[in-house]
Amino acid sequence: MSRRVVVVGAGITGLTVAYRILRSPYASEVLVVETDREPGGVIRTVRVGDLDLEAGPDALLVRKPWALDLCYELGLEGDLMPQGATASQLLTPRGLLPVPPGRLGIPASATGLARWKGMPVTARLRAIAEPLLPRRHSERDSSVGALLRRRLGRGATDALVAPLLAGIYAGDIDRLSVDAAFPELAYWERELGSLRAGARAKAVPARRVPAGPATPFATIRGGLHRLPAALAEALGPGTLRFGSSVVKLGREGRGPYRVATDGGDDLPADAVVLATPSSVSADLLAEVAPKAAELIREISAASTAIALFVYPKGTNRRLPEAAGFVTRRGALPITAATAVSKKWPRQAFGSRAVIRAFVGGAGLEHELDRPDDDILSSAREALARVYRLTVEPEHAALVRWPGSMPQYAVGHLDLLGAIDAALPPGLYVAGGAFRGVGIPDRVRDAGAIADRVVRQD
Ligand SMILES: Cc1cc2nc3c(=O)[nH]c(=O)nc-3n(C[C@H](O)[C@H](O)[C@H](O)COP(=O)(O)OP(=O)(O)OC[C@H]3O[C@@H](n4cnc5c(N)ncnc54)[C@H](O)[C@@H]3O)c2cc1C
Known part of the structure; x- marks a missing residue:
């Protein structure tokens, strides 16, 4: 039977x-x-003005091949699309700066760190010295924050690495488990001697999607x-x-x-x-x-929301050539933004800027205890400041995701x-x-x- x-x-x-x-x-x-x-x-699109936009996930990480393989198996390979703009930016007290080349937010070179103006020189020097520190051999789990601060110092952790890693889980690095969330970090320290050595080591070659160049992320034409x-x-x-x-x-x-x-x-x-x-x-x-x-x-699982904005014609050229930016915790009422019209350019966007912003996350749920219109207007103001947008969006939508981001403690x-x-x-x-x-x-x-x-x- x-x-x-x-x-x-x-x-x-x-x-x-x-x-x-x-x-x-x-x-x-x-x-x-x-x-x-x-x-x-949670994989779904919403209608914003005349556009269907991703309200939940928008990207498949190419380095992890399982979802792409499934797309191939189901006959979707011809509709896989590479990213447009790939650069990531970080909002710093000096404005938007590119994230230095590396992996998981860890710069691959001392030069990259030395030149990164998003933190004071003392913080850069402390992080540059990381490979000289003795490695920890213990296999006991710890928080991502504890490992990063021990290796890179508080300055580089808070200014550079934490915003990038916390964003992936909408989490708090001082609660997230290294072993469950970013086991590479412990491996790099234990086996390669330093985080920088890991960030420098050649990543598994990215698969290409058939339609174009190798990019870190891919999507499916028409939506995930x-x-x-x-x-x-x-x-x-x-x-x-x-x-x-x-x-x-x-x-x-x-x-x-x-x-x-x-x-x-x-x-x-x-x-x-x-x-x-x-x-x-x-x-x-x-x-x-x-x-x-x-x-x-x-x-536990954190709550988040996604604010989607469609700006008038002519606005896309005002955005930098980057996929989006992340911010330090609490620096803005949003934690990150994706410049959709740069990251996933589409004919239907024309010359309009399309942006989505992330609100909430672990420890930041108070940002969501407000009516939709309040959240949208503070997200809109934050984007206007960061991107120097002087015009208002023509269309906006807020999608709430209560308890949708599991936290690996x-x-x-x-x-x-x-x-x-x-x-x-x-x-x-x-x-x-x-x-x-x-x-x-x-x-x-x-x-x-x-x-x-x-x-x-
Ligand atoms: C805002 C957001 C952005 C994200 N961005 C990305 C990204 O860019 N890339 C990426 O790879 N991942 C991303 N993720 C993570 C990824 O989308 C999710 O981990 C994944 O889609 C979860 O799939 P799931 O099937 O496990 O859960 P869900 O998608 O939550 O599915 C659970 C299903 O169970 C159903 N259900 C619940 N209760 C019952 C019941 N009692 N009886 C019957 N059915 C029930 C629900 O209706 C739902 O359909 C994102 C997640 C969110 C929330």
Whole structure:
């Protein structure tokens, strides 16, 4: 008899789990149950004026190949697009400065550091001396902030590296785990002797997308939602149930799990994959795996919002040739901005500047305790100051993402081990709260979970 699998959540994780299970040689019946009427979860576009713009993720990291490979598999390779402008900038007391060449915000050369005017000379000298410091051999996890300050000093950490690394997780570097969030940093120190040596080491060669030059990020023509849409199409309507929320997970003795939906379904399942936000997964596990539920609740998630602006004709040329900028924590009411019309140029933009700004994040959630119009107007003022835009945007939209950015606190990997140990056979948790927040990591992890489901591991 084939194994009955229910996947809860049709974001990129749940869809990929289902797709991989059905592509495996093991016989399984898979049903994906999703609250929304569409696939994709946080991957979605919104209409702003006459334009469809990314409201959630906008970029696939090319260095991590799993999402691109999936695009190839689903026939989307011809629609993969490289970045336009690739340079990153940092807002400093001296205005916007380019981020010095390197990796993960760590400059690859002493010259790059010496010339970077975004921090005082003393801070530059301290960071330049980093390779002379003894390396730490301990394998104990620590916070990203502690490691960076120990190696580079407070000045370079706060002015240069923290804004870039914190931005990736909308997190606080003094809480983020090195081992879970940026294991490269510990490896560079331990194995290569310094962070600078790691930043200098040749990165895995970036794959090229067929349409153009090798750039750090890529996207899909028409929007990233085309990836979940292609997965949903490959799965077929019989495998997907939209507009239906799972409200309870139960089990009688050692029988199959029972998955109850708000529509009154009671679905028997030999295996259940919860590809939902971790707070939802914890609630659903409360009865069948209370210990796992309790442990999952320890993983917090920050709230953010994205403010989208479309400026009038003639404004795009006023933006610098850069993909966007990040700011120091608390320097502005926004943490970062993407110059969409530079990073992902499109004919439909014409000569208009299109910008999206990030608001909120761990420890900055108070920025979101305001009406949409207030948030939009302070983001607009911040962009006007930084980019010296003298005209108002013609269209604006705010998209809120409550609890959408999982925070990997120090000890996260140990916590994952404990969660796995507390889950009874046949129950699996997936999603950004566990093993990697970016879409490529979601796709890789979904493949690993599908493998465990079919092997009944
Ligand atoms: C604003 C933002 C920007 C980002 N930018 C990038 C980026 O540029 N590049 C990148 O690689 N990553 C980015 N990420 C991260 C990446 O988008 C996410 O980690 C990934 O898309 C999460 O996918 P998921 O399927 O795990 O979760 P989700 O997309 O959250 O999917 C979970 C699904 O579960 C459904 N659900 C919830 N409860 C129930 C229930 N009870 N019953 C049934 N269904 C339920 C939800 O409706 C949802 O569809 C960004 C994330 C955000 C929020």
